[in-house]
Amino acid sequence: MANILKLKWLFVLIVGIAIGVLGMWGFNSQQGIKPYVIEGYSTGTNYNGEAIGIANELGGVGEGYRIAGVFWREFGGPWHDQGTPPNLVYPSYGQKIRMGVIDYKSTEDAFGSSVVVWLEVVDTEYMVTVAQ
Numbered sequence: 001m002a003n004i005l006k007l008k009w010l011f012v013l014i015v016g017i018a019i020g021v022l023g024m025w026g027f028n029s030q031q032g033i034k035p036y037v038i039e040g041y042s043t044g045t046n047y048n049g050e051a052i053g054i055a056n057e058l059g060g061v062g063e064g065y066r067i068a069g070v071f072w073r074e075f076g077g078p079w080h081d082q083g084t085p086p087n088l089v090y091p092s093y094g095q096k097i098r099m100g101v102i103d104y105k106s107t108e109d110a111f112g113s114s115v116v117v118w119l120e121v122v123d124t125e126y127m128v129t130v131a132q
Contacts, residue, residue: 035100035117041126044093049084052119054097058126065099065116074121087121091130096123 043053043062053062073079074087087095098120106112 033102035102037098038101039096039098039122042088042093042095042097045084045088045090047090049088049090052088052097054099058094065101065114067099067116067119070099070116071118072120075123076120079118085119085121087124087127089129091132092127093130094124094126094128095121096125098122 038054040054040056040062041058041060043055043060045052045067050066050068051064052067053064055062067084071079071081072083072085074085099116100118101114101116103114104112
């Protein structure tokens, strides 16, 4: 009788742990991924507005990011899902930019990278437009 009682408690304990693990897995799988924010100055976009360089300081050397198809806005205005921000037109640079970026890891079938999911033009005080 004592062994049956111990087995019942063991069974209840195992079921409780399984329910807890499945509950936490379900909760975490619904949370999504939070991008980290990069803020800096534009070193310019390419001709068709699909890529941009961002430097930590004005006139610095930047790192390049693909921005084709990202959500964007200017100066806290409405978000857009098409086109390119008017203040990032080629050939210009020096705009204060804020971007949300997500990193993803390599797998056996594909390489890892960083993806820009949103972009915001914060300020154009130091914007320079180069004459063509």
